[in-house]
Amino acid sequence: METNELLEPFERMLAKLFPPSRVREIDSSAEWQDELAEVEASGFLDILAPEANGGAGLPFSAAIALFAALGRHAAPLGIGRAMLERAGYGEAHSANSELVMLSAMMAGAGDRLLAMTTAYANERVQFGKPIGRQQAVQQNLAVMAEHCVAVRLTVELAGDGSGPPDGLRAALAKSVASTAVPLIANIAHSVHGAIGISAEYDLQLFTRRLHAWRAEQGSESRHHRSLGKSLLAGDAKSVDWLRAEIFDEIA
Amino acid sequence: MFDNLTLARIPDGDDDLRQLARKLAAEAVAEMPLDRRARSWSGFDADFSRKLGAAGLLGLTLPKQYGGGERGPFARFVVVEELLAAGAPVAAHWIADRQSAPLILNYGTEAQREFYLPRICRGEALFCIGMSEPGSGSDLASVRTRAERTASGWRVNGQKIWTSNSLASDYMIALVRTSGTSEDRHKGLSQLIVDLKTPGVTIRPIEDLAGDAHFSEVFFEDVELPLDALIGEEGQGWQQVTAELAFERSGPERIYSSVVLLDGWLAHLRAVGRSDDATAALVGSMIARMAALRAMSIACTARLAAGESPVVEASLVKDLGTAFEQDLPLAIADDLASHPEEPVSDELRRTLEYITLVAPSFSLRGGTREILRGIIARGMGLR
Numbered sequence: 195m196e197t198n199e200l201l202e203p204f205e206r207m208l209a210k211l212f213p214p215s216r217v218r219e220i221d222s223s224a225e226w227q228d229e230l231a232e233v234e235a236s237g238f239l240d241i242l243a244p245e246a247n248g249g250a251g252l253p254f255s256a257a258i259a260l261f262a263a264l265g266r267h268a269a270p271l272g273i274g275r276a277m278l279e280r281a282g283y284g285e286a287h288s289a290n291s292e293l294v295m296l297s298a299m300m301a302g303a304g305d306r307l308l309a310m311t312t313a314y315a316n317e318r319v320q321f322g323k324p325i326g327r328q329q330a331v332q333q334n335l336a337v338m339a340e341h342c343v344a345v346r347l348t349v350e351l352a353g354d355g356s357g358p359p360d361g362l363r364a365a366l367a368k369s370v371a372s373t374a375v376p377l378i379a380n381i382a383h384s385v386h387g388a389i390g391i392s393a394e395y396d397l398q399l400f401t402r403r404l405h406a407w408r409a410e411q412g413s414e415s416r417h418h419r420s421l422g423k424s425l426l427a428g429d430a431k432s433v434d435w436l437r438a439e440i441f442d443e444i445a
Numbered sequence: 446m447f448d449n450l451t452l453a454r455i456p457d458g459d460d461d462l463r464q465l466a467r468k469l470a471a472e473a474v475a476e477m478p479l480d481r482r483a484r485s486w487s488g489f490d491a492d493f494s495r496k497l498g499a500a501g502l503l504g505l506t507l508p509k510q511y512g513g514g515e516r517g518p519f520a521r522f523v524v525v526e527e528l529l530a531a532g533a534p535v536a537a538h539w540i541a542d543r544q545s546a547p548l549i550l551n552y553g554t555e556a557q558r559e560f561y562l563p564r565i566c567r568g569e570a571l572f573c574i575g576m577s578e579p580g581s582g583s584d585l586a587s588v589r590t591r592a593e594r595t596a597s598g599w600r601v602n603g604q605k606i607w608t609s610n611s612l613a614s615d616y617m618i619a620l621v622r623t624s625g626t627s628e629d630r631h632k633g634l635s636q637l638i639v640d641l642k643t644p645g646v647t648i649r650p651i652e653d654l655a656g657d658a659h660f661s662e663v664f665f666e667d668v669e670l671p672l673d674a675l676i677g678e679e680g681q682g683w684q685q686v687t688a689e690l691a692f693e694r695s696g697p698e699r700i701y702s703s704v705v706l707l708d709g710w711l712a713h714l715r716a717v718g719r720s721d722d723a724t725a726a727l728v729g730s731m732i733a734r735m736a737a738l739r740a741m742s743i744a745c746t747a748r749l750a751a752g753e754s755p756v757v758e759a760s761l762v763k764d765l766g767t768a769f770e771q772d773l774p775l776a777i778a779d780d781l782a783s784h785p786e787e788p789v790s791d792e793l794r795r796t797l798e799y800i801t802l803v804a805p806s807f808s809l810r811g812g813t814r815e816i817l818r819g820i821i822a823r824g825m826g827l828r
Contacts, residue, residue: 308446312825329815332822339821340765343447344737350452351740369733418729419722425732426720431708432732433530433701440736443455 242281253356265302290364297367369417453747470531482532494538498568511562552677575619634682695759699766757824
């Protein structure tokens with residue numbers, strides 16, 4: 195099955211189940227069993243589960259776009275976790291896949307913020323023109339876009355494969371995603387100005403999550419440490435190390 | 446946003462080229478100290494370039510009928526990555542291989558292709574870029590060097606500046622005004638191939654802050670060129686130069702300018718046995734950025750391979766890539782200076798000093814940071 199065929203109905207379901215008003219309630223500790231039951235009925239929780247267990251047995255890479263969709267809709271982390279649990283990857287691999295799942299959700303939330311912020315910059319008029327025509331604002335949005343693309347591609351790289359990701363690639367994805375959080379959240383807020391600080395405006399739903407997910411399962415320095423220790427432990431040059439350990443180009 | 450830039454893999458099948466490039470690069474740098482290897486881009490060695498040509502490592506994206514390898518952008522990515530990782534002296538063939546050859550292939554006449562391309566593939570025709578002028582840096586459309594039609598061809602007057610390797614090059618592809626005035630902006634510009642041995646061309650080297658003289662001022666005083674010096678269409682220079690810049694901006698070279706220094710630092714850390722948490726985190730932060738950039742650069746190469754001209758995507762990679770290249774020497778300088786008890790080789794110190802001095806140029810050459818961000822913003826639908 196193509197990822198896109200999965201993504202569209204999944205996104206439709208998330209949009210219906212988790213509108214911003216509902217996200218706020220869940221953020222204030224409301225139970226969400228009804229929503230969970232509906233996601234369960236949709237079959238999406240079993241996409242990674244082995245076929246022998248009645249799952250779809252899809253490769254890990256097929257779930258990346260769905261995890262990103264969770265982030266884009268500020269949907270509960272528990273949905274992604276349930277998908278991973280049923281995949282039955284075993285302890286070490288579960289930790290790695292959770293890191294990549296979190297990173298994918300951060301990529302999704304980042305993309306949502308980028309779209310919101312770009313749209314806002316084109317609408318908000320100051321000094322007689324949309325602020326998106328100010329070079330200073332444009333330059334910041336360009337930097338935000340660069341980081342969003344870097345996070346997304348690193349997540350795709352880490353999640354590329356049929357099985358769960360290995361430790362180094364998981365550390366890579368989480369470190370790149372966590373590193374980008376302050377920059378992405380700060381630019382989103384600075385372009386939005388005061389409205390972005392208000393509780394009723396949706397921006398905070400996503401920046402709040404980015405900061406929380408940045409810390410979840412270790413922020414950038416922790417994962418940088420793993421990458422650095424591995425690189426320093428051998429004698430490979432940087433490009434060779436990347437090709438062997440991260441890009442899987444050397445058998 | 447930028448959803449067309451998705452994960453891509455270097456296809457299998459170019460590994461033979463990688464091994465060959467690796468071997469030739471290792472031979473070329475065997476006797477070179479680290480600080481000379483760090484000059485990779487400006488390291489001029491025409492013999493080495495001819496050797497690469499003879500080995501079939503130049504013109505990899507060009508059709509075989511013109512002496513090319515017909516292997517596509519990924520083959521070039523692989524070879525360039527190996528050359529830069531080793532710090533091989535690539536300056537002699539760099540511009541011709543990267544952008545002049547694709548330009549001539551795309552816009553040249555059959556006669557021009559046959560005349561220039563086989564020699565570029567052999568590493569025998571060396572090119573430089575004639576874009577910047579004293580009054581035209583980022584505002585490239587304001588160039589004032591003029592070419593007027595004469596009975597037999599073109600007469601060129603004006604001046605280019607910051608032209609890398611022009612003194613040692615055979616040809617310059619110059620962006621010139623062939624009609625109208627600077628106020629006409631993008632209209633009336635054309636590209637001419639200037640044989641730099643033509644009378645009236647004067648080249649004066651400019652010393653850079655590191656003591657090197659790789660770039661120059663080039664003066665044109667009533668330089669008479671034949672009609673077929675025009676490449677592409679008269680008046681289409683702006684469109685052509687934009688396409689050329691996509692080639693210039695999208696390659697792996699926008700990640701690896703400081704890679705020789707990075708590897709020198711890693712060797713130092715291993716030699717002194719320092720791998721504490723803080724050091725490992727710093728090393729990891731750098732390699733993580735390099736990994737993300739490599740994924741982006743490969744994704745961009747896939748767009749080139751699909752026949753697109755990924756102008757905006759290339760700008761994303763270049764802006765983020767040069768920021769990484771510039772942060773590396775700063776981080777390494779701080780790291781070494783914070784461990785004064787460790788012996789640091791003179792070679793590594795000289796390399797660090799060199800990269801520190803020239804690093805500001807990384808986000809100037811090939812389009813400044815601010816210009817690239819403007820291109821990205823337009824690609825996002827701003828303005």
